[in-house]
Amino acid sequence: MEKFLARSISIIFHPLLLPTLGLLLLFQTDLYITFLSGTLKQVIIISTFISTGAIPALFFLTGKTLRNGVESWEKMPVQTLTYLISGVSYFAGYYLISKLPVAGFFNAIFLAGTLVLVALALISLRWNISSHMTALGALFGIVLAIMLRLGQHDMMLIGLILLAGGFTGYARLVMGKNNPAQVYAGYILGFSILFLIFNFV
Structure with a gap:
């Protein structure tokens, strides 16, 4: 039962879903961009899901096949390749969003x-840092930075x-996917990058 709950939490807060969930969450608050039209919000959500969720997921599902088919990649971990392809996909999302009339905030998210x-x-390449916790740390970093910049607190x-970060960290430990150091390091990495970018840039 415990591992079933841990697996469920890991799926709900999966790094491929979290950017889309995070934007949906922000759109429901008064913290930012509440003036956007419903159509524009839908375009942003769809673009985000495609570039940060669907495309990386497709590569992840075919990653081992691609790795085996390219000799120069044989020694590179599939996980590392997935991150790199996801990075390219994020940059493609940045390009798509940049065409919208209110691109600045979202461009910063993708970059x-x-x-x-x-x-x-x-x-x-050297260490199995937790990508789940990195994504949740990034979400906390951006929300906290926005609150501080706007002088609002929720x-x-x-x-x-x-709580989502705490439950997800516990889930990764229960499933044996990461150790405590990898969990904490991932959260700190994601939080630090997003908080610094949105609070000082």
Whole structure:
């Protein structure tokens, strides 16, 4: 039962789904961009899901086949390749979003996401850092930075994000996918990059 719950939590807060879930969450708050039309929000959500979820997922499902078919990649971990392809996909999302009339905030999200994925790719060559916790740390970093910049505070939202991070970290430990150091390091990595970018840039 415990492992079933852990697996369910890992699926709900999967890194491929979290960018889309995070934007949906932000669109339901008064923290930012509440003036956008429903159609524009839908375009942003769909573009985000395709570039940060669907395309990386397709590569992940075929990653081993691609790796075996390209001799120069044979010694590179599939996980690292997945991060790199995801980074390229994020950058494609940045290009799509840049065509919209309110692109600045979302461009920053995609560029920051690309930076996080490059960092994960490099680290994963030597160490199995938790991508789940990196994604949740990034979500907390961006929300906290926005709150500080706007002078607004939503303690319930902060509490929900922290709880999601706590449950997900516990789930990764229960499933044996990461050790405590990898869980904490992932969260700190994601939080640091997104918080610094959105709070000081």
